[in-house]
Amino acid sequence: MSDDGFTDFVVEVEAPLLRTAYLLTGDHGHAEDLVQTALVKAHRHWAKVQRADSPLAYVRRILVTSHVSWRRRMSTSEQVIETVPDRPGDDLQDRLATTDLVRAALRELSPKARAVVVLRWFEDLTEAETARVLGCSTSTVSTHAARGLATLRRHLDATAADTDTSIYARRTS
Template identity: 40%
Template sequence: MGGEEKFHEFVATRRAALLRTACLLSGDWASAEDLVQTTLTKTYLAWERIKDHDAADAYVRKIMVNTATSWWRRRWRGEQPTEVLPEIVQPDFAECSALSQDLWAEVRKLPARQRAVVVLRFHDDLSEAATAAALGVTVGTVKSQTSRAISALRDRVQPAATEGSVTR
């Protein structure tokens, strides 16, 4: 099978999983579709240079995380004040993930790197080593970012869950 056929096969088998991951990284379905399209375009352009097409998942995840991060950074520098506020687009949580809306809202508040680690570790079920490889960081960085993210989520979510409960 030629390189282009292998790329089409890769897209056909992995597109749904990539969309779910992109939705968790970007926060809404429309941005996720754009993120996957951009990621697959970049992957297609580099497909012939990828030596092991079976290991393309890690390559694609790294492109996706880096692209989402650059979009997030660019968005803040590109804001323009306006007289009329735009309509707020709500994320489509029903299609996006099985996470509750409250937890997802807290995950979205995490810094981009922590959010990427949480998505790759717990949604995509990658090991620490695979997550480190996908993000281009050390395993220690993945561990510390995971710890910080979980601690932040625990601090934000736990008080709300125990508000009505009686402590002993």
């Protein structure tokens, strides 16, 4: 049974999709589930995905829309914990502490704003590419980007103000 290159495609794009999914969800387990869901949907329509200008962009859009759909369903059926309990031990490295701050700030964003920020600044897509992935206009991308970045700044500034020894405060002084 031939998979017409689907297996090779999955091997090639799994890591970037998993990174995007993790940045969207903030959880490794949910990220893996999200990637699996996107790849299952892509496999069902593999002939159409293959014909796309960019199969990765096509699957990335499936990933983002699946995430937004999950978030919408969760908001009506599950309670999302806004903060992760502190980890034991005070010896976290600067890099991990900064990463945790950014992840917490990303969780403050709406699903659309988070998707725009992740695609624009973590996946390094242009506004036009981001708009294509999300199926919206570039002005919508700009609006969500501006709101998302403003929320990230507020959250990171508030975190720095709450903790004198925070990594963010030390790096900006």
